[in-house]
Every structure is written in structure tokens, then in C-alpha cells.
Amino acid sequence: MTIPLLIRDIAFYLFCAVIAIQVFYYLFFFRRLAFYKPASRQTTLEHPVSVIVCARDEAHNLVKTLPGILVQDYKTTFEVVLVNDNSTDDTRYLLDEFRKSFKNLNHIALTQEAKMISGKKFPLSIGIKSARHEIVLLTDADCxxxxxxWIQRMQENYDDQIEIVLGYGAYHKKSGLLNKLIRFETFHTALQYFSYALAGRPYMGVGRNLSYKKDIFLRNKGFSSINQIPSGDDDLFINKVATAANTAICIDHEAHTLSEPKETWNDWMTQKYRHYTTSKYYKGSHKRWLGMYSLTLFLVYPLLAFSIIFFNWWMALAVYGVRLLVQAIVMYKGMKKLNESDLWGWFLFMDIWMFFYYLFTLPAIWKAPRKNWN
Structure with a gap:
């Protein structure tokens, strides 16, 4: 097959531009997490905390996860607000048993569906409004x-200016390729939202591990502006209210939460579709920054293959090698920061796999989101 010289040149120069943009993202954004060192504090305050958990038919998870929340080593007052959202399983009886031993467990039972409000926003709003304390710490029933x-490490990031603390919601490490793919995608997402926050451009958090002050929720009328969207109780709310001045991150290993990963590809893709349907509602500047990174990452390997075959293989590999070196360093340091170091040996394979991942998740851009949250 004969390719015109002009097309070969254009493709190679486009490849160089794509690599340059990728290197920019790694050096300007992602290095911030990779080389992040929390500021040392002379004194730390302990604030009363309300942990909010929403559950619908989650008795099988709560029996395993709720004890880890209730027995937190925290000297200052904390409560656990469990919003039981129309469960039809044994959740109510399980919570009755827990309340016999833990007086700080506040059970809120919802018995009617909220009209015109999709997803988890209504039960979460009830939980936050019912919280006795100013600092709320959110997690899921399967975390x-x-x-x-956990409570101690997350809350100690607050001061007079900080109103939001972004945490890391990891997944349990198990055998198998799917587990590594899920954990790498989770790390890759965290690499972005933590780094953007450190660069003064916070755009999302994850509901598995997220904290903010009750006042910022009430001041912004809760989820009223996004009630029509099934998802987004975590990322869209943070996208709306987070600023460079009011947002901090917490990546201490003791402050992570752990969830059970999906066990089938279809279940995981369904979960990811639901999450990606909210990204279209991000602020314009965030969509442009995230879109440029995703587009250039998607183009790296097709343009590399084209340049190797039709242009000059050693020049193509030399250009790619610059990104690979920068990426290897940042990935190693970043994975160490988030306790995902075992994934580093897989990062090149995972990087290539991201091309196919974007192909799989592309329909989420126009796909209508599900209306239920569980």
C-alpha cells in the first residue's frame, strides 16, 4: 500500500503534537500528585463528624462494612447516619441489631420514593440535612x-478556608485481569481529579470517599440544580461548588476506603456508562481539559503504529520514548502514593488498553443514564 508523502509527514507531525500534549499533562498536572507532600501542621483540630451512608437492599454488604465505620478510633464525637432507602430486604432488622451496641448509629427509614428526583440524591439530601455535625463524610454501603x-485522617485536612476534602475510593486487590483493569481505571481517574485539584482546578470527587461541610451543601441548595440527572451526587455537585481555595485532598493510606470490584465485564461497563453520562454536564473549561487529554491518549497508539509502518520506525519510537519515560516515573510515584504499586509493572499494557477502553465507553456520551441508583 502506497501512502502519499504529505500524508505520512502530516501523520508523524500530528503524532509529535499528540505526544507533546500528553507530556504536558504529565508534567503540568499529574506530577503534582506523584510528588505531592502534605503540608505539615503544627496543630490539628478534631471536629465532630457525621458519616452518611445511603443503602437500598444492601443488608448483605452492611453486615460486612458497617462495623468498620462504627468502630473508628476517633476521640471526638462522630455519628453514623444510615439512610435506609425503601429497602425490601433485612436492612431494618440488621440496623436494629447494630443500634443495640452502637448508640451513635442514626437510622433514617424512607418509605416513599421521591417524585421527580432521580438517583441517590434524595436519600443523600435527607441524610445530610439530618446530620448533627457540620462536617459530613460520605461513603457507600459496599465500602x-x-x-x-479513616475519620481522623479525612477531617484533619479542614481549616477555616477548606470546605471540601477529596478522598480515594480504592478496590480490594484480587487475582485476575479484570481486577487489575478496574483498579487501574480507578487509579487513572484519581490521578486526574487529585492532580487537577492540586493545580487549582478541582472538578470531581467520588462518593465512596468524600467529605464536605454541611453549610456548603445548604448554601448551594443541595442537589436542586442537578436533581433531574440520575447520577452526579458526587462529581457534579463538586464540579459546581469546588474552587482552588476551598478544596483539599487526602491520600493518606489510612484514609482510603475499599470496595468490592465488579466480577464481570458487563457489570463493570454498566457502572462506567452510568458514571460517564454525567461528564457532559461538567463546566466547559473542565470538559475541554479532560477532553483534550482523553483525545490525545486515544490517538497515541494509532498514530504510533502508522508512523512506525509508513514513516520512520526509529524516529517514531524515539518520540514515543519521551512520553514513556515521563509516564513511567509519574505512574510509579503516583501509584505508590495511592497504594497501587503492584500495578506499575502493568502500566504499559494498561496504557495500550485505554485505547480500547475509550472505544467501549464512547457510547456513554450520548447514552441516556439509568434512572435508578442501585
């Missing part, structure tokens, strides 16, 4: 804190 110091 367990990585340590007994």
Missing part, C-alpha cells in the same frame, strides 16, 4: 474504611 483512622 469499608482501610483503617480505624
Amino acid at each position: 469499608v474504611p482501610a483503617s480505624e483512622f
Whole structure:
């Protein structure tokens, strides 16, 4: 097959431009997480905290995860607000048993569906409004804190200016390729939202591990502006209210939460479709920054293959090698920061796999989101 010289040249120069943009993202954004060192504090305050958990038919998860929340080693007052959203399983009876031993467990039972409000926003709003304390810490019913110091580590990032603390919601490490793919995608997402926050451009958090002050929720009328969207109780709300001045991150290993990963490809893709349907509602600047990164990442390997075959293989590999070196360093340091170091040996394979991942998730851009949250 004969390719015109002009097309070969254009493709190679486009490849160089794509690599340059990718290197820019790694050096300007992602290095911030990779080389992040929390500021040392002379004194730390302990604030009363309300942990909010929403559950619908989650008794099988709560029996395993709720004890890890209730037995947190936290000297200051904390409560656990469990919003039981129309469960038809044994959740109510399970919570009655827990309340016999843990007086700080506040059970809120919802018995009617909220009209015109999709997803988890209504039960979560009820939980936040019912919270006794100003600082609320959110997690899911299938999440367990990585340590007994989860509350302590998350809340100590607050000061007079900070109103939002972004945490890391990891997945349990198991055998199998799917587990590695899920964990790498989770790390890759966290690499972005933590780094953007450190660069003064916070755009999302994850509901598995997220904290903010009750006042910022009430001041912004809760989820009223996004009630019509099934998802987004975490990322869209943070996208709306987070600023460079009011947002902090917490990546301490003791402050992580752990969830059970999906066990089938279809279940995981369904979950990811639901999450990606909200990204179209991000602020314009965030969509442009995220879109440029995703587009150039998607183009790296097709243009590399074209340049190797039709242009000059050693020049193409030399250009690609620049990105690979920068990426290897940032990935190694970033994975170490988030306790995902075992994935580093897979990062090149995972990087190539991201091309196919974007192909699989592309329909989420126009796909209508599901109306239920569980």
C-alpha cells in the first residue's frame, strides 16, 4: 500500500503534537500528585463528624462494612447516619441489631420514593440535612474504611478556608485481569481529579470517599440544580461548588476506603456508562481539559503504529520514548502514593488498553443514564 508523502509527514507531525500534549499533562498536572507532600501542621483540630451512608437492599454488604465505620478510633464525637432507602430486604432488622451496641448509629427509614428526583440524591439530601455535625463524610454501603483512622485522617485536612476534602475510593486487590483493569481505571481517574485539584482546578470527587461541610451543601441548595440527572451526587455537585481555595485532598493510606470490584465485564461497563453520562454536564473549561487529554491518549497508539509502518520506525519510537519515560516515573510515584504499586509493572499494557477502553465507553456520551441508583 502506497501512502502519499504529505500524508505520512502530516501523520508523524500530528503524532509529535499528540505526544507533546500528553507530556504536558504529565508534567503540568499529574506530577503534582506523584510528588505531592502534605503540608505539615503544627496543630490539628478534631471536629465532630457525621458519616452518611445511603443503602437500598444492601443488608448483605452492611453486615460486612458497617462495623468498620462504627468502630473508628476517633476521640471526638462522630455519628453514623444510615439512610435506609425503601429497602425490601433485612436492612431494618440488621440496623436494629447494630443500634443495640452502637448508640451513635442514626437510622433514617424512607418509605416513599421521591417524585421527580432521580438517583441517590434524595436519600443523600435527607441524610445530610439530618446530620448533627457540620462536617459530613460520605461513603457507600459496599465500602469499608482501610483503617480505624479513616475519620481522623479525612477531617484533619479542614481549616477555616477548606470546605471540601477529596478522598480515594480504592478496590480490594484480587487475582485476575479484570481486577487489575478496574483498579487501574480507578487509579487513572484519581490521578486526574487529585492532580487537577492540586493545580487549582478541582472538578470531581467520588462518593465512596468524600467529605464536605454541611453549610456548603445548604448554601448551594443541595442537589436542586442537578436533581433531574440520575447520577452526579458526587462529581457534579463538586464540579459546581469546588474552587482552588476551598478544596483539599487526602491520600493518606489510612484514609482510603475499599470496595468490592465488579466480577464481570458487563457489570463493570454498566457502572462506567452510568458514571460517564454525567461528564457532559461538567463546566466547559473542565470538559475541554479532560477532553483534550482523553483525545490525545486515544490517538497515541494509532498514530504510533502508522508512523512506525509508513514513516520512520526509529524516529517514531524515539518520540514515543519521551512520553514513556515521563509516564513511567509519574505512574510509579503516583501509584505508590495511592497504594497501587503492584500495578506499575502493568502500566504499559494498561496504557495500550485505554485505547480500547475509550472505544467501549464512547457510547456513554450520548447514552441516556439509568434512572435508578442501585
